[in-house]
Amino acid sequence: MNLLVLDAGHCLSLALVREASRRSDTELTVEESLTLDPAWLAEVAPAALVIPPLSRPIIAAPAEVTAHAEAVEHCLEVCRQADIPLVWCVSDQLYEDGFAEPIDEHVIPRPRDESLRRLVVTGDRIRAEHPRHLIVRLGPLFALEGSHAWLNELIDTLVDAGEVRGEVDVTCCPTSADAVAMALVGMLQQQQCGAGAWGSYHLAGTEPVSVYTFVSVVRTQLATRLEGRGDRRELGPLRALHHHHDHPLRRVLNCRRVLDVFGVHQKPWRLELSKMLDAWCRANAPECGEEEGAS
Numbered sequence: 101m102n103l104l105v106l107d108a109g110h111c112l113s114l115a116l117v118r119e120a121s122r123r124s125d126t127e128l129t130v131e132e133s134l135t136l137d138p139a140w141l142a143e144v145a146p147a148a149l150v151i152p153p154l155s156r157p158i159i160a161a162p163a164e165v166t167a168h169a170e171a172v173e174h175c176l177e178v179c180r181q182a183d184i185p186l187v188w189c190v191s192d193q194l195y196e197d198g199f200a201e202p203i204d205e206h207v208i209p210r211p212r213d214e215s216l217r218r219l220v221v222t223g224d225r226i227r228a229e230h231p232r233h234l235i236v237r238l239g240p241l242f243a244l245e246g247s248h249a250w251l252n253e254l255i256d257t258l259v260d261a262g263e264v265r266g267e268v269d270v271t272c273c274p275t276s277a278d279a280v281a282m283a284l285v286g287m288l289q290q291q292q293c294g295a296g297a298w299g300s301y302h303l304a305g306t307e308p309v310s311v312y313t314f315v316s317v318v319r320t321q322l323a324t325r326l327e328g329r330g331d332r333r334e335l336g337p338l339r340a341l342h343h344h345h346d347h348p349l350r351r352v353l354n355c356r357r358v359l360d361v362f363g364v365h366q367k368p369w370r371l372e373l374s375k376m377l378d379a380w381c382r383a384n385a386p387e388c389g390e391e392e393g394a395s
Contacts (some may be wrong), residue, residue, distance in 0.1 A: 111246030239304030305369030
């Protein structure tokens with residue numbers, strides 16, 4: 101199976117490259133940008149086109165959100181004409197106000213923010229115009245490298261003694277880019293074998309947690325690893341933010357359908373985080389012992 105992946109520097113694209121390198125049944129063609137040439141698409145003739153998400157669209161500039169939506173819609177038109185499946189990954193932030201209960205796949209986001217509504221229009225077009233599509237809504241992605249990786253930003257800030265901020269009243273499910281890559285490849289392999297299970301799916305990490313708790317765990321585990329090798333540098337401080345005083349926001353995705361249809365289990369974000377911090381230690385502090393950092 102050959103997949104065409106756009107936005108080569110995105111953390112999810114890099115995770116897909118790592119996943120494909122471990123498998124003998126999957127090959128990737130990676131494009132630097134979100135621009136898609138119809139003639140080139142026909143030449144590559146992939147089993148599917150994969151578009152990584154615009155992470156944190158709530159704080160992105162409106163022009164950036166519009167450009168992303170327009171690029172996805174152009175890809176939609178080209179894929180529809182060539183009859184090539186389209187996979188579009190989307191941030192859970194489209195559910196702007198969250199829900200008291202886990203959010204099911206059939207719930208279409210209806211945000212108030214104009215930029216977020218622009219992305220919903222794109223999703224509506226995909227559902228209406230191209231039956232062979234996967235819209236995969238993701239929790240906040242974290243990874244060690246690439247754009248939109250979050251974790252690399254947190255580590256760099258902490259090591260440089262910078263302040264890290266996190267909302268105590270926003271609950272989400274942090275999601276490993278590596279886990280998403282593994283799931284996407286598995287889902288598309290099954291589609292190649294005739295599953296025909298197109299539509300919208302939710303994919304996120306287990307254990308809903310506040311953003312502040314997540315960054316606190318990152319700081320604690322990083323400090324444990326550094327201390328284990330005798331490095332007692334002072335990491336940057338944390339600051340708790342309160343943005344939803346009257347009604348704490350829960351943005352938790354129900355991922356039952358992806359399990360029922362494809363057998364994809366959510367990955368525990370604490371375990372995925374621990375593995376990534378071990379990898380960071382190996383790359384940045386070879387003598388760092390992994391056993392001291394186990395969670």
